[in-house]
Amino acid sequence: MFEYAPAPESRDIVDIRPSYGLFINGEWVDSLGDEREKTINPATEEVLSEFAIASDADVDRAVSAARKAYESVWGRLPGRERAKYLFRIARLIQERARELAVLESLDNGKPIRESRDVDLPLVAAHFFYYAGWADKLGYAGFGRRTADGQSGADPRPLGVAAQVIPWNFPLLMLAWKIAPALACGNTVVLKPAETTPLTALAFAEICRQADLPPGVVNIVTGAGATGQALVGHPDVNKVAFTGSTEVGRMIARTVAGSGKKLTLELGGKAANIVFEDAALDQAVEGIVNGIFFNQGHVCCAGSRLLVQESIETELLDALKRRLATLRLGDPLDKNTDIGAINSAAQLAKITSLSEAGEQEGAERWSPSCPIPEKGFWFPPTLFTGVAQSHRIAREEIFGPVLSVLTFRTPAEAVEKANNSPFGLSAGVWTEKGSRILWMADKLRAGVVWANTFNRFDPTSPFGGYKESGYGREGGRHGLEAYLDV
Amino acid sequence: MTEPGRLAVRKTYKLYIGGAFPRSESGRSYAVTSSKGDFLANASRASRKDARDAVSAARKAFPGWSGATAYNRGQILYRIAEMMEGRRAQFVDEVVAADGVSARKAGELVDAAVDRLVWYAGWSDKIGVIQGAANPVAGPYFNLSTSEPTGVVAVVAPQEGPLLGLISVIAPVIVTGNTCVVVASERAPLPAITLAEVLATSDLPGGVVNLLTGRLAELAPWLASHMDVNAVDLTGCPEELAVSCEQDAAENLKRVLRPSGKVDWLAEPGIERMTAFLETKTVWHPIGV
Numbered sequence: 001m002f003e004y005a006p007a008p009e010s011r012d013i014v015d016i017r018p019s020y021g022l023f024i025n026g027e028w029v030d031s032l033g034d035e036r037e038k039t040i041n042p043a044t045e046e047v048l049s050e051f052a053i054a055s056d057a058d059v060d061r062a063v064s065a066a067r068k069a070y071e072s073v074w075g076r077l078p079g080r081e082r083a084k085y086l087f088r089i090a091r092l093i094q095e096r097a098r099e100l101a102v103l104e105s106l107d108n109g110k111p112i113r114e115s116r117d118v119d120l121p122l123v124a125a126h127f128f129y130y131a132g133w134a135d136k137l138g139y140a141g142f143g144r145r146t147a148d149g150q151s152g153a154d155p156r157p158l159g160v161a162a163q164v165i166p167w168n169f170p171l172l173m174l175a176w177k178i179a180p181a182l183a184c185g186n187t188v189v190l191k192p193a194e195t196t197p198l199t200a201l202a203f204a205e206i207c208r209q210a211d212l213p214p215g216v217v218n219i220v221t222g223a224g225a226t227g228q229a230l231v232g233h234p235d236v237n238k239v240a241f242t243g244s245t246e247v248g249r250m251i252a253r254t255v256a257g258s259g260k261k262l263t264l265e266l267g268g269k270a271a272n273i274v275f276e277d278a279a280l281d282q283a284v285e286g287i288v289n290g291i292f293f294n295q296g297h298v299c300c301a302g303s304r305l306l307v308q309e310s311i312e313t314e315l316l317d318a319l320k321r322r323l324a325t326l327r328l329g330d331p332l333d334k335n336t337d338i339g340a341i342n343s344a345a346q347l348a349k350i351t352s353l354s355e356a357g358e359q360e361g362a363e364r365w366s367p368s369c370p371i372p373e374k375g376f377w378f379p380p381t382l383f384t385g386v387a388q389s390h391r392i393a394r395e396e397i398f399g400p401v402l403s404v405l406t407f408r409t410p411a412e413a414v415e416k417a418n419n420s421p422f423g424l425s426a427g428v429w430t431e432k433g434s435r436i437l438w439m440a441d442k443l444r445a446g447v448v449w450a451n452t453f454n455r456f457d458p459t460s461p462f463g464g465y466k467e468s469g470y471g472r473e474g475g476r477h478g479l480e481a482y483l484d485v
Numbered sequence: 486m487t488e489p490g491r492l493a494v495r496k497t498y499k500l501y502i503g504g505a506f507p508r509s510e511s512g513r514s515y516a517v518t519s520s521k522g523d524f525l526a527n528a529s530r531a532s533r534k535d536a537r538d539a540v541s542a543a544r545k546a547f548p549g550w551s552g553a554t555a556y557n558r559g560q561i562l563y564r565i566a567e568m569m570e571g572r573r574a575q576f577v578d579e580v581v582a583a584d585g586v587s588a589r590k591a592g593e594l595v596d597a598a599v600d601r602l603v604w605y606a607g608w609s610d611k612i613g614v615i616q617g618a619a620n621p622v623a624g625p626y627f628n629l630s631t632s633e634p635t636g637v638v639a640v641v642a643p644q645e646g647p648l649l650g651l652i653s654v655i656a657p658v659i660v661t662g663n664t665c666v667v668v669a670s671e672r673a674p675l676p677a678i679t680l681a682e683v684l685a686t687s688d689l690p691g692g693v694v695n696l697l698t699g700r701l702a703e704l705a706p707w708l709a710s711h712m713d714v715n716a717v718d719l720t721g722c723p724e725e726l727a728v729s730c731e732q733d734a735a736e737n738l739k740r741v742l743r744p745s746g747k748v749d750w751l752a753e754p755g756i757e758r759m760t761a762f763l764e765t766k767t768v769w770h771p772i773g774v
Contacts, residue, residue, distance in 0.1 A: 125623065141615065245738070252735030257728030259745065264738065421737070440768045450770045457622035461630050461765050466715065467738045472765050475620055475630065485757075 004327070007334040009112045014103045016198065020051045022058055022221065023204035025065035026214025032057040037223070039197055042109035043331050043340040043375040051197050054220035059189070059229040062218040066160040066187040067235055069215025074187050075157060079135030086131030086182060088210040093124040096206070100199055104171055105331040107198040109340030109376070110294050112332050122456055123175040126474075129458035130179035133479060137184065140476055142485040155483040157185030158261055159237035164227045164251075165200075166243045167193035167342050168297035168398075173242050174200050176473045178217060179458075184482035186238065187216045191230055194223040195343045228254070236260060240481060242299075244396075245422070245467050263471025263481040265299065265463055267396040268424030271417035272302030272453060273407075273439065276311045278429035282451065284318050287402070290427060290453040292326065292380050295341055296400040299468075300425035302453055304393060305382075305404045306413050312406050316384065323380050324367040338400060341376040350378050350399030357383045357392035362403070388419055396422070410435060414442040423465030427453045446472070498528045498674070500535060500698065501681035503542030504691015510534050515699070517675055520585030528674045531699035536666065536707045539695035543637045543664040544713055546692030551634045551662035559609035562660055565687040566602040569595075575679060576648055583647050583673035597751055598652040604753075605656035612661060612759055625772040632763040634662035635740055636715030639708035641701065641730075643721045647673035649750045651680065654720055657758035659693055663716075666695045666708060670721065674698035702726055709733040716740035716762050720748070 019036075021028045033055030038047045054062070074082070093100065100123075101115040108115075133140065138154040161181045165173035170192055181188050192200035200219050207217045220226060224247075231239045232254050238261045241251050245267040255262050272290045274283045290302025307315050331339035341347040358364050362383040369379040378399055386393050386403040393403050407413040417426055426445040428436055440448045446464045449455060456462065461477035463469060471481045498517075499506040508514075511532035517525045529535075550558070569576065573595055580591035616632040638658045643650035647670045658665045669677035681696045697704055701721065709717050709730035716739050719727045727743055734741050742761040 248738065249735050252738060253732050256731035256735060256741075266738070436770065440766075446764065446766060448766065448768045450768060452626070452769055452771050455622075455624070455626060455769050457620070457624070457626075457628070459620040460622050460628050460769070461618075461620070461767050463765065465635075465764050465766075469738060470740050476618060477630065477765050 004335045009332045013099045016049050020201050023219040024062045041106050051221045054222040054226045056229045062189045062220050063233050063235050065215035066189050070187040073213045074216045083131045083134035090124050090127035092206045104199050107196045111336040111339040119172045123171050126175040126458040127179045130183040134183040155485050161186045161188045161238040162230045162236040163190040163240045167196040170196040171199040180478045181482045189218045191227050197221045264469035266469035268299045269420045269422045270302045270425040271304045271306050272427035273306040273413045275430035276308040277431045283429040284322050286453045291402045292400050302427050309406045309408050341378050347376040353397045360390045362386045418444045421467040424468035498526050498678045500529045501696040502539045519582045528698040531697040533707045539666040542692040546664045550693045555610035559606045561688050562606035566599050568683045568687045569599050579676045594649045598649040601652050605660045609660050627770045630765050630767045635762045638663045638665045638716045639714045640665050640667045640718040641721040644670045646750045648676040663762050664693045668704050669698045671701045712737050718742045
């Protein structure tokens with residue numbers, strides 16, 4: 001393994017306040033409750049800042065600010081004007097990209113290489129993409145008819161959107177939620193995850209720099225109770241959630257019967273299927289990217305490797321050689337491949353599921369990999385001899401843990417891949433074109449990556465089948481979630 | 486003494502599950518009356534077990550039906566329309582009895598039902614073009630979104646419009662490749678069973694449409710909470726039942742269709758009933774030499 005000199009990105013570029021309030025109606029306000037929480041750097045356990053836990057009354061204030069902004073300004077603004085605000089935001093994000101990338105890596109623990117090269121470019125692209133839709137909604141293929149069967153006006157927004165996002169891609173998930181909502185003419189109240197509030201709070205500043213009218217975007221920080229108050233608020237018209245299937249179920253139950261439009265982007269247990277004729281080196285890179293990107297904190301992670309029996313040994317040898325070269329450590333170091341696990345709680349979950357894997361009889365392997373003394377870390381891990389009934393083959397681990405299973409025929413690969421209540425994504429590696437298309441057709445998953453993995457683009461719809469949720473984010477399809485159609 | 490008139494041969498109305506016509510396994514039935522209150526027939530009163538059998542038949546039929554070509558599905562829907570046209574008189578009689586409308590009005594409703602099927606038949610190989618997309622991603626990748634059927638859909642048919650309403654909820658579900666379990670109008674289930682006889686003779690594979698008659702309040706919750714059902718259409722559910730079904734449906738994240746307000750079944754329906762039961766799949770592949 002090559003020696004690398006440390007190459008840390010400077011954190012001087014970020015300016016973190018010791019304490020944050022809530023962003024409601026364009027202003028920073030103190031919470032009406034007195035609960036506060038600290039957010040820490042998961043790589044060092046150093047406290048970064050303190051933020052408010054929004055109370056029910058805070059949520060209520062934020063929703064009424066959003067309602068007022070919707071009725072008095074944003075809902076009436078011509079699409080071309082909304083578009084210009086979104087373009088402005090996209091540009092501000094580009095201008096402050098490095099700062100936001102560093103902030104994201106500090107708060108989340110992901111390697112700077114990923115926040116800088118993946119998250120931030122996608123965040124800006126997402127705003128840029130939906131900005132362009134804001135004045136073209138009449139061409140999007142929705143709302144063709146009115147009651148009298150005549151060609152109708154442009155489709156209408158829904159009103160106030162309640163959005164709850166996870167900690168794995170804090171700013172990117174914010175972009176996926178806010179950009180289409182605003183483009184369609186809705187106003188939003190967004191709750192970032194309790195372990196990663198900082199980039200959302202920085203985004204609030206960007207809204208101010210963009211002169212976005214007050215109340216169009218409101219950011220309320222908090223944990224589960226704040227999220228519950230938000231999605232259950234009677235004056236909300238739309239609920240969008242990205243997170244675990246367990247919480248998704250609760251939200252679906254809460255929203256039932258309310259008439260609120262709901263989209264859910266939930267868990268996954270993707271199969272990454274490698275056939276014997278695959279380009280092996282590329283497949284190894286794809287497998288690594290599939291499960292170790294972002295420490296495996298990815299809902300569409302390729303967490304089940306299905307390898308054709310005839311190449312199992314060869315592929316696993318190559319994979320282990322590659323894993324031995326992954327560098328785990330300081331997220332701000334530009335050479336780091338694997339950063340910190342986002343929280344102690346998540347580390348405990350990964351640890352306990354991995355132990356279950358061993359107890360149920362699978363064989364565990366990790367490269368020798370020095371673990372920093374402070375912070376939350378988990379080495380890249382793979383399990384062989386995994387049966388479909390094992391918990392590590394069924395449950396979402398949301399960490400850098402790969403379960404390896406084998407198959408003999410394409411039909412068996414499909415059977416095993418689809419044997420999951422989830423259906424978010426899948427990967428196929430083969431040089432045979434007709435087999436790719438056959439597999440893509442049979443896999444019950446919302447995204448199929450063939451000879452690649454974990455690619456994202458604002459023009460490309462993303463979302464799951466079955467218990468991975470419903471609705472799509474990205475592309476023309478992503479507009480439907482925020483229009484009254 | 487006058488010559489007695491010929492005694493009519495009455496029909497036994499049964500369930501339609503997996504292409505067969507079983508009675509309810511529970512042995513139960515209930516009396517169906519006309520709009521005037523006259524006895525028409527005893528319909529089967531389906532049980533939880535019947536509902537589960539129907540779901541399992543629908544699941545079994547899903548790979549074949551969703552895997553059929555769109556052209557083939559379109560032809561079969563058109564074939565259903567042909568078979569209905571041939572039984573027009575029978576349907577008219579049943580709608581008159583069930584709804585108490587004039588024969589002329591009933592004729593219009595039956596015609597509209599046949600035309601609705603023809604309308605949907607044509608969508609089979611077109612909805613994908615409207616819903617799909619080749620996405621211009623910023624990189625050397627081929628990126629294609631296509632629509633696929635959601636799976637097994639439980640449909641609560643509207644209580645009013647025992648034929649037109651029924652056709653209007655079944656056709657959009659199956660034309661895209663879903664299979665379904667339908668709970669017929671509780672009050673007026675007889676046209677549904679006659680429709681099942683049409684379906685059974687229209688080249689529609691057994692299990693694609695399964696029809697249950699019986700008590701809605703008894704059947705709907707089982708279907709809404711069934712873990713092998715992927716979506717529910719609650720059109721025919723009264724408010725309170727619909728809310729509890731929606732809550733049950735959350736357990737495995739079923740897609741839920743619940744139209745707001747009263748539906749005008751005679752108006753052109755739009756594509757919403759199809760898109761409610763479609764999934765979007767996006768496939769990526771690198772471009773290179």
